[in-house]
Amino acid sequence: MSTRIVTAADFGGPEQLRLQTVPTPEPGPGEVRVAVRAISVNPVDWKLYGGMFGRDPGLLTGFGAEVAGTVDAVGDGVTSYGPGDAVVVRSVPGGAYADHVLAPADLLTAKPAGVSWEAAASVPVVGGTAVHALEAVHLGEGESVVVHGGSGGVGRLVVQLAVRRGARVVATASERHHDDLRALGAEPVAYGDGLLERLRAAAPDGRFDAAVDTVGTDEALDSSVALVADPQRVVTIAGFARFQELGIKAIGGGPGAEPGEDVRAAAVPQVLDLLARGEVTIPIARTFPLEETAEAHRLSRDAHPGGKLVVLP
Numbered sequence: 001m002s003t004r005i006v007t008a009a010d011f012g013g014p015e016q017l018r019l020q021t022v023p024t025p026e027p028g029p030g031e032v033r034v035a036v037r038a039i040s041v042n043p044v045d046w047k048l049y050g051g052m053f054g055r056d057p058g059l060l061t062g063f064g065a066e067v068a069g070t071v072d073a074v075g076d077g078v079t080s081y082g083p084g085d086a087v088v089v090r091s092v093p094g095g096a097y098a099d100h101v102l103a104p105a106d107l108l109t110a111k112p113a114g115v116s117w118e119a120a121a122s123v124p125v126v127g128g129t130a131v132h133a134l135e136a137v138h139l140g141e142g143e144s145v146v147v148h149g150g151s152g153g154v155g156r157l158v159v160q161l162a163v164r165r166g167a168r169v170v171a172t173a174s175e176r177h178h179d180d181l182r183a184l185g186a187e188p189v190a191y192g193d194g195l196l197e198r199l200r201a202a203a204p205d206g207r208f209d210a211a212v213d214t215v216g217t218d219e220a221l222d223s224s225v226a227l228v229a230d231p232q233r234v235v236t237i238a239g240f241a242r243f244q245e246l247g248i249k250a251i252g253g254g255p256g257a258e259p260g261e262d263v264r265a266a267a268v269p270q271v272l273d274l275l276a277r278g279e280v281t282i283p284i285a286r287t288f289p290l291e292e293t294a295e296a297h298r299l300s301r302d303a304h305p306g307g308k309l310v311v312l313p
């Protein structure tokens with residue numbers, strides 16, 4: 001039996017991606033093999049083979065974090081899942097863009113029947129990050145928060161989870177996404193020149209209780225620090241170059257950032273359950289066949305897709 005897998009021939013852009021055919025891997029002890037139905041695209045995928053996190057050759061094959069699919073084989077000692085189970089894998093160790101992947105059974109979560117393969121595959125990274133970000137700033141009911149990049153994959157979930165907590169949410173996005181943000185319960189503000197003044201005008205009494213930055217630009221970081229009294233209630237998921245200088249929090253990896261593995265793992269079933277009950281949405285902007293993974297990564301890198309991009313083997 002063979003399986004297709006997308007790897008990078010060298011460090012660089014999506015033009016480096018190749019579709020290879022390899023023997024289908026067999027699960028070892030404690031592992032599960034999943035026949036993949038959907039692979040979620042995240043910016044970190046193309047950043048890994050782009051060399052932004054170093055040049056370990058393993059990064060050329062090990063990119064892609066999360067998939068949804070059905071279990072088709074289990075290794076010795078696995079009792080929690082069996083063939084045919086619909087699952088989400090939150091962290092694929094060996095490259096997620098494939099027909100079949102192997103993962104330790106403890107990285108799996110059951111997929112609720114009412115959640116699409118595309119949305120389910122997208123839960124671990126954006127759901128885990130959004131829950132972690134709101135925990136990091138201790139957002140409470142009735143408080144106000146500014147979300148930079150509210151129309152992105154992570155931003156849309158931060159907005160929805162903050163609204164569910166009873167917070168007043170102001171979110172930045174380009175104008176074509178403002179109606180989307182209003183529909184999610186946020187007040188949209190355009191980013192770019194004059195951002196600080198627009199945010200001050202939109203904030204209750206000119207201040208926010210907390211800020212979540214998913215963009216990492218200077219204007220996002222500086223306006224957050226200017227408008228939130230306590231810098232420890234400002235968190236960034238993308239501004240790793242300046243968070244220490246500004247005294248704010250960073251989450252998700254890198255020196256000094258909180259990895260939050262436990263809170264992110266716990267978030268996966270929570271967000272799947274919210275999706276199944278229709279209490280949050282993860283809009284899918286576009287899907288691609290496996291052989292068009294490079295095109296999906298170009299769109300993720302160069303455009304503002306306005307929802308998740310998903311690859312379907």
Ligand SMILES: NC(=O)c1ccc[n+]([C@@H]2O[C@H](COP(=O)([O-])OP(=O)(O)OC[C@H]3O[C@@H](n4cnc5c(N)ncnc54)[C@H](OP(=O)(O)O)[C@@H]3O)[C@@H](O)[C@H]2O)c1
Nearest residue numbers: 043129149151152153154173174177191237238251252304
């Ligand atoms: N640390 C972590 O744990 C972690 C986890 C996940 C993601 N990330 C990182 O976080 C970032 C966002 O990820 P994502 O998956 O949400 O990306 P995404 O779905 O591609 O969304 C990016 C969003 O950024 C918005 N944007 C672009 N420039 C902006 C600006 N100057 N000001 C405000 N918004 C701007 C775009 O909004 P418009 O289209 O409206 O312009 C777009 O919707 C990426 O850098 C990713 O690598 C970090």
